[in-house]
Amino acid sequence: MHPLEKVTIIGSGNWGSAIAKIVGTNTACHTDLFEPTVRQWVYEEILDNKKLTDIINEQHENIKYLKGVKLPHNVVAVSDLVEACKDASLLVFVLPHQFIHGVCEKMKGYLRPQARAISLIKGLEITAEGTRLFSEEISHILNIPCAALSGANIANEVALEQFSESTIGCQDIEVDGHIFKNxxxxxxxxxxxxxxxxxxxxxxxxxxxxxxxxGFSDGLGYGSNTKAAIIRLGLLEMRKFGQTFFGDAVQTETFFESCGAADLITTCNGGRNRKVAEAFVLTKKPIEQLEEELLNGQKLQGTLTAREVHQFLSARNMQHEFPLFSTVYRIAYEGLSPENIIIDI
Structure with missing residues (x-):
């Protein structure tokens, strides 16, 4: 008889709160697999002279990051990281990637033996020297296996129970995959x-x-045909990048999962990357200024990743093999005319 899995969620923003609703509900349903209480590490903030953790535990709602959505009563907000993760066997990471290292270092030594993790942090770090998966960083610091979940998942829509799909990448499908699916x-x-x-x-x-x-295409007033072409060419470059630099570790079928084509379509039709790129064409303001005006201080992942990919490809003299990625970078950072988004790809 295996001991029940003890689940801790690391992070409590918009997506973390939406996931807490799902995880809390499923642990309560699968009492043969999971302990009923789910602890959620919450970075403590004060709202109206009350601690955010107290508000969540009393009202069962994260009123700052997911207002209007009730969380299951078995989700318990904890402000102390060590207390939140003590003896945990399943860790769900859903926090900004820049905090991974510091958070994992503090958690070392407090987890249950044979613990496992899953990263819901989208993306990876790309530098001129190479690439680093966030799941690998978690796995390396904590010395535990780490899977990944990603898909066409807008947090508010998921929280409102609007149908969506997601993809879990997991090396041990039979054991870990079964647990994570449940x-x-x-x-x-x-x-x-x-x-x-x-x-x-x-x-x-x-x-x-x-x-x-x-977004550049939208700003220029181009239609659905043009955007569809950009999406298709982009998907091809995504696949080529994966197979060129990761080889057999990346499967073609993955690009047709929710984490691939579906998330690409969602992001190209909505989201902040498309929105700011459209405004860049219409206002001719710098990207950094638009980030300030439109994103409440958040950083734009698309342009940042475009720069990282450009540095990575330039170091290998391969930027000409990825014309869409290179053109996006040159429009955003080198003053290339936005019209080149269809000329140069």
Missing amino acids: LFNTAYFRVNVIQDHVGVQLCGALKNVVAVGA
């Missing part, structure tokens, strides 16, 4: 488990670059 799969949030955890995360990063290109 943790996340619902009637409105359909999960498919595949082995390609690298491709799942790669898609989450590169689709934002394509969305910037789609």
Whole structure:
């Protein structure tokens, strides 16, 4: 008889809160697999002279990041990271990627033996020297296996139980895949488990670059045909990047999962990357200024990733092999005319 899995969610923003609703509901349903209480590490904030953790635990709602959506009563907000993760066997990481290292270092030594993790952090780090998956960073610091989940998942829509799909990349499909599917799969949030955890995360990063290109197209007033061409060419470059630099670790089928084509379509039709790129063409203001005006200080992932990809490709003298990625970079950072989004690709 295996001990029940003890689940901790690391992070409590918009997406983290939407996921807490799913995880809390599923752990309560699958009492043969999971302990009933789900602890959620919440970065403590004060709202109207009350601690955010107290508000969540009393009102069962994250009024700052997911207002109007009730969380299951078995989700308990905890402000102390060590207390939140103590003896945990399943860790769900859903926090900004820049905090991964510091958070994991503080968690070392407090987890249950044979613990496992899953990263819901989209993307990966790309530098001139190489690439680094966030799941690998978690796995390396904590010395535990780490899967990845990504898909066409706008947090508010998922929280409102509007149907969507997601993809889990997991090396051990039979054991870990079974557990993670039971943790996340619902009637409105359909999960498919595949082995390609690298491709799942790669898609989450590169689709934002394509969305910037789609936004340029929208700003220029081009129609659906043009955007469809940009999406198709972008998907081809995403696949080529994966197979060129990761080889057999990335499977072609992954690009037709929710983490691939579906997330790409969603991001190119909505989201902040498309929105800011459209405004860049219409206002001719710098990207940094538009970030300030439109995103409340958040950074635009698409242009940042475009720059990282450009540095990575330039170091290998391969930028000409990825014309869409390179054109997005040159329009955003080198003053190239936005019209080149269809001329140069």
